[in-house]
Amino acid sequence: MLRFYFGPMDCGKSTLALQMNYNHGRQGRRGLVLTKHDRSGGPKVTSRIGLDSEAIEVVDDLDLVDLVRRHGPVDYVICDEACFYTVEQIEQLADLADHHGVDVYAFGLASDFRSQMFPAAQRLFELADEISRLQVEVLCWCGRPGLLNARVVGDRMVRTGEQVVIGDTDAALIRYRVLCRRHHRAGDLGEG
Numbered sequence: 001m002l003r004f005y006f007g008p009m010d011c012g013k014s015t016l017a018l019q020m021n022y023n024h025g026r027q028g029r030r031g032l033v034l035t036k037h038d039r040s041g042g043p044k045v046t047s048r049i050g051l052d053s054e055a056i057e058v059v060d061d062l063d064l065v066d067l068v069r070r071h072g073p074v075d076y077v078i079c080d081e082a083c084f085y086t087v088e089q090i091e092q093l094a095d096l097a098d099h100h101g102v103d104v105y106a107f108g109l110a111s112d113f114r115s116q117m118f119p120a121a122q123r124l125f126e127l128a129d130e131i132s133r134l135q136v137e138v139l140c141w142c143g144r145p146g147l148l149n150a151r152v153v154g155d156r157m158v159r160t161g162e163q164v165v166i167g168d169t170d171a172a173l174i175r176y177r178v179l180c181r182r183h184h185r186a187g188d189l190g191e192g
Helices: 013-026 064-071 087-099 119-127 181-186
Strands: 002-006 031-035 044-046 052-054 076-079 103-108 130-133 148-153 156-158 174-179
Touching: 002 013, 002 087, 002 119, 013 031, 013 044, 013 052, 013 076, 013 103, 031 044, 031 064, 064 087, 076 087, 087 103, 087 119, 103 119, 148 181, 174 181
Parallel strands: 002 103, 002 130, 031 076, 076 103
Antiparallel strands: 044 052, 148 156, 148 174
16 A cells, blocks of 8 residues: 655654654564655654654655665555655555555655645655545644745745755754744744
């Protein structure tokens, strides 16, 4: 099966990915942990609450079916930050589930800082056997449910720029903030 777990920043996607890997491994299942553009800057899955694990970095030309064959036998694949994979790689994840008997667990954002769907996330919505919005409620500054990620440069929300820019690191000039739909549309960060 191909499963997609999505939600905004801070809702626990990477934490759940690490927990699933741990639980499957404890039962003797063999798996691979993949990531792309983790905030650590390296081949790791990291969570904001401090959990982490080594991972295989997914680059655009990596064939995921071939990767699994080379590491086989593989029972499951954990795919963190799957929203940043290519659409072709999402097709490969479906092939792993359909033709190779691999359970695929994909985790990622649905939309970018402009509230537009990532192409890989859109394809996951189209192909996944199961889709789950994560239940850990993230709140906007106003107390409403936080649904969208805002990109903040300096003290201003921006709506232009590259779709993928990693922020929220010690060296980053860019940070992200979770907002409710109303405040995302208004560009209101509640900071003044």
